[in-house]
Amino acid sequence: MKGEILLTEEQVVEIKKLADNTRREFGIFGDVPIANDIFMLLEKKGIILCQYPFQTEEKSHMDANITWFETEYGAITFIGLNTSLYFDEQIFALAHELYHFITKTGKAYEAEEEDEDKLTEKKADRFAAELLLPDDILRSRVVSQFKGSDLSLVTELQLLRFIARLQGEWWLPYRSIVFRIWEEGYIGQDMFDNLFRIDARDLGSKYGRIFSNMAQDCYRILNEKTRCIEISSHIMEIFIQNYEDGSITDDDFAELLRLFGKSPEDFGFELCVNAEDVEEFQELFEGGDADED
Numbered sequence: 001m002k003g004e005i006l007l008t009e010e011q012v013v014e015i016k017k018l019a020d021n022t023r024r025e026f027g028i029f030g031d032v033p034i035a036n037d038i039f040m041l042l043e044k045k046g047i048i049l050c051q052y053p054f055q056t057e058e059k060s061h062m063d064a065n066i067t068w069f070e071t072e073y074g075a076i077t078f079i080g081l082n083t084s085l086y087f088d089e090q091i092f093a094l095a096h097e098l099y100h101f102i103t104k105t106g107k108a109y110e111a112e113e114e115d116e117d118k119l120t121e122k123k124a125d126r127f128a129a130e131l132l133l134p135d136d137i138l139r140s141r142v143v144s145q146f147k148g149s150d151l152s153l154v155t156e157l158q159l160l161r162f163i164a165r166l167q168g169e170w171w172l173p174y175r176s177i178v179f180r181i182w183e184e185g186y187i188g189q190d191m192f193d194n195l196f197r198i199d200a201r202d203l204g205s206k207y208g209r210i211f212s213n214m215a216q217d218c219y220r221i222l223n224e225k226t227r228c229i230e231i232s233s234h235i236m237e238i239f240i241q242n243y244e245d246g247s248i249t250d251d252d253f254a255e256l257l258r259l260f261g262k263s264p265e266d267f268g269f270e271l272c273v274n275a276e277d278v279e280e281f282q283e284l285f286e287g288g289d290a291d292e293d
Helices: 009-025 035-044 087-103 118-132 135-146 156-170 174-183 189-196 206-214 216-222 233-244 250-259 275-285
Strands: 048-052 064-071 074-082
Touching (some): 064 087, 074 087, 087 118, 118 174, 135 156, 135 174, 156 174, 206 216
Parallel strands (some): 048 074
Antiparallel strands (some): 064 074
16 A cells, blocks of 8 residues: 555564464453453453544544553553444454553653654554454455465455455454455455455445344444443442542542443432532533633
């Protein structure tokens, strides 16, 4: 692709090895997809996941962001996930941030960096793709389906059906799979361009019709913008314990839970809180301007 940063063979080999080792550390072997288990796996790594539907603009788009800092009790890592993304994009974004966590790269770990390094971001994207769909699995599926790795004579419709089966099993975004097939050398530039320009989320497109009819439930799940508001369960338990210990007031506890779409009643508490305070706190969290006196 014109203007696309290309990784060297050595860099690709290193990333594939890192992705394979990460899967093994998670206890995931063979042709077992990670898919939405990425949420649980991050918790196993001790990463605090905060999910929130951040508003995005065309020129300012946030997928996920990792924040790391040292405390007197040790290092703490947060990943903020934008749940305004489609669900398959959320999965890919978390795998991308996992690369930064493992390699300690990116703005969160390099205080002097104002912008993300494009090469590092390319490596993180390749890692996410390799983690979610390993190259050896992709190769075995290509050879099994097409009786070889030369896809020059394979039609666009045949490839679209193949991609739909891969997406239904491995839960990567459509364009990420197209990129995987291209970067592994199975298709040429012209076919890549044709596939990449398809709007896969449009039910009226060739791919939209194919995927929705081959895997209707999966199509619906992966193309949903969940807009959920959640935080890691063990962090929620810390909030509750701090309240029970008297470290948090009734109003502060209610305000804190409100951020994540919950209330004290959801955990068995019956409190009388100041509704105006809760509403003001919510506006500040969402970026609204509080009224000045």
